[in-house]
Amino acid sequence: MDKENLLMIFKSQSGNIFGAYTPLKWIYVDKYITDPSCNSFLFSYTHKSIHQNKKDEIALDIRRDDGPRFSVDLNLDGDFENGY
Incomplete structure (x- = not known):
């Protein structure tokens, strides 16, 4: 994907609206990435x-x-249908 400044918004089956923002790039690196700017x-x-x-x-x-x-705190499956 190689996109940065990610904003994702979700609506749960129970109607809750929530999401996440990070300035980091969407890259597949198979490791955790920290945000040194603390803007996530x-x-x-x-x-x-x-x-x-x-x-x-x-x-x-x-x-x-x-x-x-x-x-x-926010983990999604690859299908974006399930998670916690």
């Missing part, structure tokens, strides 16, 4: 909250057979 964050539109990534915390992990992982 998760958010909940439903609950009106933002959860900023901390220094040295996992900001992004993308593997070929899986969907993206943002921090340790």
Whole structure:
């Protein structure tokens, strides 16, 4: 994909709207990537909250057979249909 400044927005089956932002590039490197700028964050539109990534915390992990992982709190399967 080789795109950067990723903003992803999701709506769960229960109606919650949430997402993530990172300035990092979408690349398949099979390792966790941290964001030295600490500009990555998760958010909940439903609950009106933002959860900023901390220094040295996992900001992004993308593997070929899986969907993206943002921090340790938002993990999606490759089909983008399931996750936690």
